[in-house]
Amino acid sequence: QVQLLESGGGLVQAGGSLRLSCVASGRTRSIEAMGWFRQAPGKEREFVARISWIGHSTYYSDSLKGRFTISGDNTRNTVTLQMDSLRPEDTAVYYCAAGRGYPSSFSYDYDYWGQGTQVTVSS
Numbered sequence: 001q002v003q004l005l006e007s008g009g010g011l012v013q014a015g016g017s018l019r020l021s022c023v024a025s026g027r028t029r030s031i032e033a034m035g036w037f038r039q040a041p042g043k044e045r046e047f048v049a050r051i052s053w054i055g056h057s058t059y060y061s062d063s064l065k066g067r068f069t070i071s072g073d074n075t076r077n078t079v080t081l082q083m084d085s086l087r088p089e090d091t092a093v094y095y096c097a098a099g100r101g102y103p104s105s106f107s108y109d110y111d112y113w114g115q116g117t118q119v120t121v122s123s
Helices: none
Strands: 002-007 010-013 018-026 033-039 046-052 058-060 068-073 078-083 092-099 117-122
Touching: 002 092, 018 033, 018 092, 018 117, 033 068, 033 078, 046 068, 046 078, 058 068
Parallel strands: 010 117
Antiparallel strands: 002 018, 018 078, 033 046, 033 092, 046 058, 068 078, 092 117
């Protein structure tokens, strides 16, 4: 089993920045990729960004590219999401996810999930 713990959420004004972090523990050797998803009230969970531990390749949701940056350190089992130029529509619960298979943008391809951290962007 793998446990994921997110931190760094909070309240920020539009145009501001937040940095989310996620630490994995447990059987972390099985992890091939980590990612971030988010879910706003009344909406489905959506992909934000992911990073592969092989080559550290990254991939972003087209709508968020340029404002969000994912980075990670597989030796420390950590992944971060730097969010800049935040907008009220970025308000959501952000989830860290880890997968044992090929890096994916689909939530069903991830095996482990954190509890989520709330990000609220005020206008």
